[in-house]
Amino acid sequence: MSLVGTGITMAFGGLVALRNASVEVHPGTVHALIGPNGAGKTTLINCLSGFLHPATGTVVINDLDLTSTTAHDRVSKGVGRSFQTPRADPDASVFAAVLVGLYAQSPARFLRTIFRTPAHRRETARNKTAVLQLLNRFGLAELATAPVGQLPLWQLRLLEVARSMALAPQYLLLDEPAAGLDQEEQRVLRNAIRDLRDADVGLLLVEHDFEFVRSLADEITVLDRGEVLARGTAEEIERNPDVVDAYLGVADDQ
Amino acid sequence: MTQFINFLFLALGLGAVYALLAIPLSVVFSTTGVIDVAVGVYATVAGLTAASVGLPLGLVAGAGAGMACAGVVGGLYLLIGSRPKADVILLILVGLLVLLIGTSVGQAVFGVDPRSLGGLRSAFTPGQLIIPHFVLAAAAVTAVMLLAVLALLHKTRIGEEMRAVASNPQAAGLCGINVRRYQFAAFVAGGLLASAAGILLGVSRSVAYNSSLVLTLLGFGALIVLGIRGPARAVAGGLAIALIEVLSVGYLPAGIATAMPLVFILVVLASGRFDIHASSRP
Amino acid sequence: MTYIRPYAAPLVVAVALVFLTILPLSATQADTSLTIGTNALLALSLGLAFGQGGIFSGAQAAFGAVGGYATAIATTTWSLSPFVGLVLAIVLAAAVSWALARLIVRLSPLALALATIVFSQMLTILINQNVGLTGGYIGIAGIPRIPGIGATYRAQILVWAIVLLVSIGYVHLRDSIQGQALRTIRHDATLAQSLGINVTARLSALFALSGGIAGLAGWVYAHSRLFLSPQSLPLGLSIILLMMVVVGGRTTVLGPVVGAVLFTLLQDWLPGQQLQNALFGLIVLIVMLAFPAGIVATDWRAVVRQAARHRRPSATELNTPTAKVTT
Numbered sequence: 001m002s003l004v005g006t007g008i009t010m011a012f013g014g015l016v017a018l019r020n021a022s023v024e025v026h027p028g029t030v031h032a033l034i035g036p037n038g039a040g041k042t043t044l045i046n047c048l049s050g051f052l053h054p055a056t057g058t059v060v061i062n063d064l065d066l067t068s069t070t071a072h073d074r075v076s077k078g079v080g081r082s083f084q085t086p087r088a089d090p091d092a093s094v095f096a097a098v099l100v101g102l103y104a105q106s107p108a109r110f111l112r113t114i115f116r117t118p119a120h121r122r123e124t125a126r127n128k129t130a131v132l133q134l135l136n137r138f139g140l141a142e143l144a145t146a147p148v149g150q151l152p153l154w155q156l157r158l159l160e161v162a163r164s165m166a167l168a169p170q171y172l173l174l175d176e177p178a179a180g181l182d183q184e185e186q187r188v189l190r191n192a193i194r195d196l197r198d199a200d201v202g203l204l205l206v207e208h209d210f211e212f213v214r215s216l217a218d219e220i221t222v223l224d225r226g227e228v229l230a231r232g233t234a235e236e237i238e239r240n241p242d243v244v245d246a247y248l249g250v251a252d253d254q
Numbered sequence: 255m256t257q258f259i260n261f262l263f264l265a266l267g268l269g270a271v272y273a274l275l276a277i278p279l280s281v282v283f284s285t286t287g288v289i290d291v292a293v294g295v296y297a298t299v300a301g302l303t304a305a306s307v308g309l310p311l312g313l314v315a316g317a318g319a320g321m322a323c324a325g326v327v328g329g330l331y332l333l334i335g336s337r338p339k340a341d342v343i344l345l346i347l348v349g350l351l352v353l354l355i356g357t358s359v360g361q362a363v364f365g366v367d368p369r370s371l372g373g374l375r376s377a378f379t380p381g382q383l384i385i386p387h388f389v390l391a392a393a394a395v396t397a398v399m400l401l402a403v404l405a406l407l408h409k410t411r412i413g414e415e416m417r418a419v420a421s422n423p424q425a426a427g428l429c430g431i432n433v434r435r436y437q438f439a440a441f442v443a444g445g446l447l448a449s450a451a452g453i454l455l456g457v458s459r460s461v462a463y464n465s466s467l468v469l470t471l472l473g474f475g476a477l478i479v480l481g482i483r484g485p486a487r488a489v490a491g492g493l494a495i496a497l498i499e500v501l502s503v504g505y506l507p508a509g510i511a512t513a514m515p516l517v518f519i520l521v522v523l524a525s526g527r528f529d530i531h532a533s534s535r536p
Numbered sequence: 537m538t539y540i541r542p543y544a545a546p547l548v549v550a551v552a553l554v555f556l557t558i559l560p561l562s563a564t565q566a567d568t569s570l571t572i573g574t575n576a577l578l579a580l581s582l583g584l585a586f587g588q589g590g591i592f593s594g595a596q597a598a599f600g601a602v603g604g605y606a607t608a609i610a611t612t613t614w615s616l617s618p619f620v621g622l623v624l625a626i627v628l629a630a631a632v633s634w635a636l637a638r639l640i641v642r643l644s645p646l647a648l649a650l651a652t653i654v655f656s657q658m659l660t661i662l663i664n665q666n667v668g669l670t671g672g673y674i675g676i677a678g679i680p681r682i683p684g685i686g687a688t689y690r691a692q693i694l695v696w697a698i699v700l701l702v703s704i705g706y707v708h709l710r711d712s713i714q715g716q717a718l719r720t721i722r723h724d725a726t727l728a729q730s731l732g733i734n735v736t737a738r739l740s741a742l743f744a745l746s747g748g749i750a751g752l753a754g755w756v757y758a759h760s761r762l763f764l765s766p767q768s769l770p771l772g773l774s775i776i777l778l779m780m781v782v783v784g785g786r787t788t789v790l791g792p793v794v795g796a797v798l799f800t801l802l803q804d805w806l807p808g809q810q811l812q813n814a815l816f817g818l819i820v821l822i823v824m825l826a827f828p829a830g831i832v833a834t835d836w837r838a839v840v841r842q843a844a845r846h847r848r849p850s851a852t853e854l855n856t857p858t859a860k861v862t863t
Contacts, residue, residue: 049730051726051729051730070729070734071729071730072728072729072730072731072732072733072734072735073734075730075731075732076732080730081730082730083726083727083730087724087726087727087730088727089719089720089723089724092716092719092723096716099713099716100713100716100717100720100731100733101731102713103713103714103716103717103731103732103733104731104732104733106713110709110714110741110742110745113708113709113712113714113715114705114708114709115705115708116708120712124712124713127713163731167731167732289646289650291650334821334825341828342645342646343592343645343782343824344821344824344825346592346645346646346649347778347779347782347820347824348817348820348821350594350653350775350778351775351779351813351816351817351820353775354772354775354776354813355813355814355817357772358809358813361809362808362809467653467657467771468657471650471653471654471657474650475654508665509662509665509666510662510665511665512661512665513658513661513662513665516654516655516657516658516661517658519654520639520651520654520655520658523639523640523643523647523650523651523654524639524640524643524651526642526643
């Protein structure tokens with residue numbers, strides 16, 4: 001049982017963003033994907049989640065080959081993702097923003113909604129409970145009616161995690177969730193991610209900052225210029241001379 | 255077989271006319287980012303005016319009327335597009351409104367009956383072939399106009415600055431080019447070509463107050479069939495649309511024949527080839 | 537109170553319906569009410585497609601024509617009951633709009649708008665050309681009345697009752713998770729996809745719903761006017777519907793209805809089409825530039841406050857002498 005991307009090559013015109021890249025994510029673990037800017041980390045997430053279709057390579061989720069499926073189909077197969085820049089309607093309420101994450105699971109049909117059948121009403125009540133539970137879990141319960149635009153960045157990130165969890169994913173691909181957060185905020189985020197890992201979600205964490213992932217990751221893949229440079233535990237990565245050359249030399253100075 | 259060749263000649267003539275509608279759309283789109291859905295109005299106004307005034311003065315009167323309309327509408331677009339709150343929806347609505355107003359004004363001024371400008375109704379008939387005079391006239395006019403436009407764009411200083419505006423209005427403005435003036439000129443020059451289209455139609459068939467919409471749609475179809483890039487492709491697109499129209503009317507049952515060009519345009523649109531991110535450039 | 541608040545728009549419509557039922561209306565008034573009601577229904581269908589789905593459709597009147605002709609042909613040529621015609625009208629219009637949506641829903645706003653206009657023109661040509669089926673440009677006459685509804689007076693009550701039902705359904709949709717999904721699509725289609733929302737399918741379904749409602753409007757039109765021609769529900773009406781929705785408030789439930797009332801009354805009162813169209817254009821321009829959200833959606837209290845602030849000088853200004861005292 002895992003999310004496996006194998007031999008993925010993705011090119012944009014003449015620029016090869018990924019070359020024969022592979023990664024494997026297991027439930028209940030945190031797999032970090034690090035590398036300098038332009039290494040192809042976001043591109044790999046896009047390929048795994050179905051927003052890009054690579055020239056070669058496969059994406060297999062729990063032994064199902066999903067390489068040619070669409071992005072929204074992959075959600076139903078258990079893959080959720082976030083984006084580098086937080087995406088949420090600033091005018092919507094926090095409650096509504098998380099609620100829409102439940103959409104994929106609800107068999108809501110137009111006719112049932114328009115006539116507000118008892119079945120629809122029951123489902124609405126169930127959704128409400130589920131959303132409040134999620135908000136509670138990530139410390140956003142008091143902000144349920146607040147407009148999303150008022151949230152500071154770190155709570156926006158938590159909102160995104162909460163929304164992603166509404167999808168009930170088996171695998172969650174997070175794209176630089178710690179970017180722009182200070183130490184304390186990063187700590188809160190790290191705890192949230194640990195929480196998810198303990199709930200048996202398989203996490204792929206794209207991060208620029210090695211320090212953030214060091215205590216968190218069970219396994220780390222280093223990408224450089226579209227290729228997998230190294231793979232291993234945090235300690236092994238730190239000691240890898242290629243990695244230090246290409247990347248960690250810079251990170252250590254921070 | 256001869257019938258088929260006759261159809262081809264017919265398509266050549268019509269295609270030339272549609273090209274004269276597509277080129278203004280192309281030029282205006284390049285310089286302003288706006289698809290001017292009112293282009294059919296200029297053609298119709300020109301054709302109706304010319305038909306009412308009669309030859310030879312009608313040619314000038316028609317062209318003048320068409321260009322005047324183009325100027326007014328162009329000015330309107332530029333005025334609205336320059337305001338910070340302008341968005342695509344507004345510009346589309348304005349264009350549709352002009353179409354609506356043009357049709358009703360046309361009806362009020364010219365009545366409901368189609369008008370035509372006699373003059374080019376007969377044809378050369380070498381052997382079995384029928385080559386209508388208007389086909390040659392239309393082809394000649396379009397060829398001359400196309401060459402003039404291409405020469406202007408690629409061989410003159412004005413054309414160079416126009417192309418600069420087309421590729422990047424902000425940068426062109428920073429270089430001291432009067433972007434507004436060129437955009438306005440694009441509208442008016444386009445109006446001249448559209449007027450020629452309307453007059454040619456008036457001379458060969460007829461023009462009525464409600465021709466505006468159809469002409470706009472056909473001109474638009476000619477524009478997108480082979481890609482929006484440049485006047486030459488617009489001409490080829492015009493020929494393509496005309497060919498579909500003529501062959502459909504010739505070979506398909508009357509119930510669907512006249513709708514075929516539009517079906518084709520819809521299919522081309524649906525294929526996503528016309529993939530512009532329409533922006534209201536100032 | 538919190539239970540009633542979401543239903544504000546249907547409540548307004550309900551009040552209007554009550555008045556229209558109990559007040560004695562003259563023949564012309566009933567006729568106008570019928571026109572406004574049919575336009576309101578069409579405008580609501582556009583509100584759903586455009587306001588909720590972001591689909592700038594210039595084909596709503598065309599879908600109405602599909603519904604209208606479906607029932608006209610069914611009840612005249614095939615002598616079926618108007619209630620069979622009702623089912624045909626809605627289903628056919630919904631099917632046609634769904635098919636169109638699947639083709640064009642991914643396009644940019646301009647391309648999409650043009651595609652709907654191309655479709656509308658296509659339909660007009662098909663109606664005009666297939667004389668055997670549709671009566672060509674002469675149209676179909678002698679369409680039977682709806683049993684029990686009869687003349688214009690009852691028909692206008694019926695149409696406003698339908699408007700009421702549709703507005704209630706609209707509220708239900710807007711306030712549901714479906715509505716939230718649509719808002720998400722409108723705001724950020726990529727985000728929607730990442731949440732498992734099949735954008736194309738959702739928008740196509742929405743457009744089918746919108747088309748079905750337009751078809752329903754066409755059915756009402758056919759069985760109340762008893763005559764249908766290509767001039768009944770033309771492209772020009774589609775364009776005015778766009779204006780109604782934009783001016784009234786595109787994302788609101790009441791906005792399209794308000795827009796329909798406004799523009800239909802103006803059409804009635806203003807002599808001459810040119811004047812009407814010119815005035816419509818002016819209204820659209822003013823509203824879109826000054827109140828882009830539309831009449832119903834604008835926060836009028838804020839607008840009034842803003843205007844008041846500009847007009848009245850502040851108290852301090854009044855008390856300070858304007859001339860400097862020189863020593």
